[in-house]
Amino acid sequence: xxxxxxxxIVKTPDGQEIEIDPLRDYYCEAGPTVQPPAYTAIIEKLFxxxxxxxxxxxxxxxxxxxxxxxxxxxxRFDAYRYGIQWRPTPRQSNLFVISGYLSVKTLKRVIRxxxxxxxxxxxxxxxxxxxxxxxxxxxxxxxxxxxxxxPVDVYIAGCMPRPEAxxxxxxxxxxIIRAGKAEGANQYAANFDWYKANQKSVIHDWDMPDYNW
Amino acid sequence: MFELDRSQYPQKKADGTLDIDLTxxxxxxxxxxxxxxxxxxxxxxxLTVCGDEVVDATTHVGYLHRGFEKLMERRTFMQCFPIVCxxxxxxxxxxxxxxxxxxxxxxxxxxxxxxxxxxxxxxEMGRVNSYLMYLGGQAxxxxxxxxxQWTTYVRDLMLDRFEELTGARIYHMxxxxxxxxxxxxDGFAGRMEETLREIESVLADVDRxxxxxxxxxxxxxxxxxxxxxxxxxxxxTGPNARAAGVAKDVRKDQPYLVYPELDFxxxxxxDSDIYTRADVRRRDLLLSLDLIRQILAKMPKTxxxxxxxxxxxxxxxxxGETYVRGECSRGEYGYYLVTDGSGYPRRVNVRGPSYTHSxxxxxxxxxxxNISDVAALLVSLHTYPPEIER
Amino acid sequence: MQQLYDTLSQRFSLxxxxxxxxxxxxxxxxxxxxxxxxxxxxDQEGFTHxxxxxxxxxLEDGQFQLTYLLNNRAKCQDLGLRVMIARDNASxxxxxxxxxxxxxxxxxxxxxxxxDFPGSPRLMDDFILEGWNxxxxxxxxxxxxxxxxxxxxxxxGRETRDPAAHMKQQLYGDKGDV
Numbered sequence: 001x002x003x004x005x006x007x008x009i010v011k012t013p014d015g016q017e018i019e020i021d022p023l024r025d026y027y028c029e030a031g032p033t034v035q036p037p038a039y040t041a042i043i044e045k046l047f048x049x050x051x052x053x054x055x056x057x058x059x060x061x062x063x064x065x066x067x068x069x070x071x072x073x074x075x076r077f078d079a080y081r082y083g084i085q086w087r088p089t090p091r092q093s094n095l096f097v098i099s100g101y102l103s104v105k106t107l108k109r110v111i112r113x114x115x116x117x118x119x120x121x122x123x124x125x126x127x128x129x130x131x132x133x134x135x136x137x138x139x140x141x142x143x144x145x146x147x148x149x150x151p152v153d154v155y156i157a158g159c160m161p162r163p164e165a166x167x168x169x170x171x172x173x174x175x176i177i178r179a180g181k182a183e184g185a186n187q188y189a190a191n192f193d194w195y196k197a198n199q200k201s202v203i204h205d206w207d208m209p210d211y212n213w
Numbered sequence: 214m215f216e217l218d219r220s221q222y223p224q225k226k227a228d229g230t231l232d233i234d235l236t237x238x239x240x241x242x243x244x245x246x247x248x249x250x251x252x253x254x255x256x257x258x259x260l261t262v263c264g265d266e267v268v269d270a271t272t273h274v275g276y277l278h279r280g281f282e283k284l285m286e287r288r289t290f291m292q293c294f295p296i297v298c299x300x301x302x303x304x305x306x307x308x309x310x311x312x313x314x315x316x317x318x319x320x321x322x323x324x325x326x327x328x329x330x331x332x333x334x335x336x337e338m339g340r341v342n343s344y345l346m347y348l349g350g351q352a353x354x355x356x357x358x359x360x361x362q363w364t365t366y367v368r369d370l371m372l373d374r375f376e377e378l379t380g381a382r383i384y385h386m387x388x389x390x391x392x393x394x395x396x397x398x399d400g401f402a403g404r405m406e407e408t409l410r411e412i413e414s415v416l417a418d419v420d421r422x423x424x425x426x427x428x429x430x431x432x433x434x435x436x437x438x439x440x441x442x443x444x445x446x447x448x449x450t451g452p453n454a455r456a457a458g459v460a461k462d463v464r465k466d467q468p469y470l471v472y473p474e475l476d477f478x479x480x481x482x483x484d485s486d487i488y489t490r491a492d493v494r495r496r497d498l499l500l501s502l503d504l505i506r507q508i509l510a511k512m513p514k515t516x517x518x519x520x521x522x523x524x525x526x527x528x529x530x531x532x533g534e535t536y537v538r539g540e541c542s543r544g545e546y547g548y549y550l551v552t553d554g555s556g557y558p559r560r561v562n563v564r565g566p567s568y569t570h571s572x573x574x575x576x577x578x579x580x581x582x583n584i585s586d587v588a589a590l591l592v593s594l595h596t597y598p599p600e601i602e603r
Numbered sequence: 604m605q606q607l608y609d610t611l612s613q614r615f616s617l618x619x620x621x622x623x624x625x626x627x628x629x630x631x632x633x634x635x636x637x638x639x640x641x642x643x644x645x646d647q648e649g650f651t652h653x654x655x656x657x658x659x660x661x662l663e664d665g666q667f668q669l670t671y672l673l674n675n676r677a678k679c680q681d682l683g684l685r686v687m688i689a690r691d692n693a694s695x696x697x698x699x700x701x702x703x704x705x706x707x708x709x710x711x712x713x714x715x716x717x718x719d720f721p722g723s724p725r726l727m728d729d730f731i732l733e734g735w736n737x738x739x740x741x742x743x744x745x746x747x748x749x750x751x752x753x754x755x756x757x758x759x760g761r762e763t764r765d766p767a768a769h770m771k772q773q774l775y776g777d778k779g780d781v
Contacts, residue, residue: 088249
């Protein structure tokens with residue numbers, strides 16, 4: 001574990017000595033909770049419609065699929081007309097596009113970013129390598145099934161999927177959200193222990209709190 | 214530019230290491246990446262800052278490691294061919310060329326004349342794509358989003374030509390050991406000419422809006438200077454070296470493919486700052502457009518594109534080792550291939566130019582820069598993380 | 604290149620010389636005076652650019668081959684130096700004082716092959732891998748398929764065929780090497 005994460009005694013400006021434990025003191029200990037749907041069905045439908053029309057993607061290019069994001073942002077394919085846009089921080093986004101293979105080192109950062117996103121949140125797995133390992137099925141450093149570690153709503157197959165395929169995938173996701181079936185965040189909260197066990201089985205140096213948000 | 218001599222901070226200890234006491238409250242550790250808009254690809258920089266000035270930096274890579282060099286050891290020579298292009302996303306063709314050329318050299322294969330021309334054409338088209346991505350990124354690092362919109366639009370046009378030729382937008386898998394997969398389609402030269410004209414007209418706009426922009430000049434001129442004395446010590450190649458006034462260009466120094474038959478001069482600059490590096494790349498891009506025209510005019514129109522390969526399922530290559538290099542848009546790209554007489558490569562080592570640029574060099578030159586310039590500095594070295602860790 | 608070999612062999616004990624191309628040759632050298640030889644090549648012979656530093660695992664012989672590839676831009680020549688070192692407790696002299704960029708290569712070799720370079724900066728820091736607790740992955744005796752099967756769960760339904768057997772069965776009878 002890194003030195004800055006260990007328990008230590010620090011001196012405050014007024015001369016007191018206090019003990020800090022970064023992993024407990026700097027993070028909230030409460031785990032994720034399942035969010036029930038709105039009280040009436042018509043309100044929930046309205047919410048789902050609104051959610052489906054504002055998919056804000058976290059700008060985190062985790063793999064080679066990030067190269068097709070640029071054409072999507074520009075006039076040729078222009079995903080903005082469907083209410084899709086890219087945001088620089090997890091706090092402002094609700095859609096995580098896992099753009100390709102995840103090495104174990106990136107998986108750790110992806111989990112942190114995902115947990116920091118505000119619910120309701122969605123995950124799209126892009127490329128064959130997120131589905132079953134794809135080209136890297138025998139690699140020692142990439143995971144094979146993304147849905148073991150994060151709840152995935154839509155997979156887009158291909159190596160690399162074209163921008164049109166991505167747009168079709170996003171439309172599919174919108175349909176799922178409008179039907180009220182995109183329950184990824186709740187699924188993550190409900191099966192939190194299972195996801196954590198899976199994540200910890202591949203990330204050997206787990207030096208962060210169990211839930212980072 | 215700065216009133217104070219900032220090279221005094223932080224002070225050094227007797228053993229030469231920096232005297233940074235993080236608990237003193239004077240310094241702050243700041244991570245830029247891997248999830249950060251001001252980073253190229255998926256990597257991270259760990260900055261130690263004093264105020265808004267960087268005093269120490271560490272590059273962290275490995276987020277994109279797939280272990281290609283290991284995976285290729287358990288694939289036959291032909292099975293390696295579809296995976297090599299995945300090593301570098303924005304300019305995959307150099308992997309295909311270097312791998313194919315290394316295999317051909319060790320197997321003693323001669324490839325047809327026309328295949329040489331088509332390979333050169335593909336490599337230059339890839340270079341155009343890569344530079345267009347770069348121009349958008351460099352302008353974006355200074356807040357000029359519109360340049361990225363324009364260059365990505367013309368890059369899409371070039372991707373259309375790739376699609377027409379190879380059937381794919383990103384991973385072309387066209388340069389195969391033994392030649393290339395096919396000849397050019399009918400009317401390709403005409404459509405390419407249209408694309409080149411469109412790119413040129415956009416580049417004229419980019420020149421006006423980006424290179425003559427006061428903000429861009431103020432922030433890029435004189436920032437991030439690479440000393441010529443560093444070139445050998447840090448292994449700097451490509452446009453980064455050419456912007457420092459050294460005409461290091463593999464296309465000229467050790468010509469490969471059909472470059473001896475093309476008429477061009479290596480593009481150089483002299484100030485070696487962010488502005489010069491961007492300008493060298495813009496002029497190199499124009500040179501590539503010219504080379505594509507020359508290739509299309511001079512190349513033979515018909516002929517064989519593939520040489521006859523042995524049965525690829527039983528293809529064994531005698532023991533040997535070689536190194537093949539090419540000049541990609543970022544510098545010297547090379548493959549070191551060792552064979553041991555079996556049907557599988559013994560060892561493949563990929564030398565990506567970003568390997569030295571983004572680690573040893575970047576950590577050196579980011580010292581005493583402002584936090585707001587870090588992203589622009591990193592982009593100006595034109596690094597692609599996947600070729601560092603493979 | 605032959606001329607260079609003759610000049611060098613007067614001062615250093617050199618091994619096998621392989622001329623690969625007109626502008627590329629490989630020479631086997633001993634590990635002992637390598638640092639002096641590299642310094643001589645850099646300062647006297649104009650091989651100022653370290654192209655790459657990598658290793659090859661010759662598991663059968665119990666040796667690692669380190670390859671130092673140098674480039675002389677003025678003469679357009681490449682020279683590869685092959686250094687054979689023992690595979691057990693592999694250790695080699697660091698050359699980060701000759702080329703600053705070499706420290707990165709040495710970090711990678713330490714992590715991926717387990718070769719030690721005493722004195723090289725930040726050698727023991729994680730470079731590419733993080734929290735790795737198996738054998739160094741680029742060694743020949745590390746089986747990546749086995750490791751991947753044991754560590755990452757597979758999705759059922761993926762079929763893998765041996766290409767040779769599949770082609771033989773489906774497409775044509777094997778006519779052997781053409």
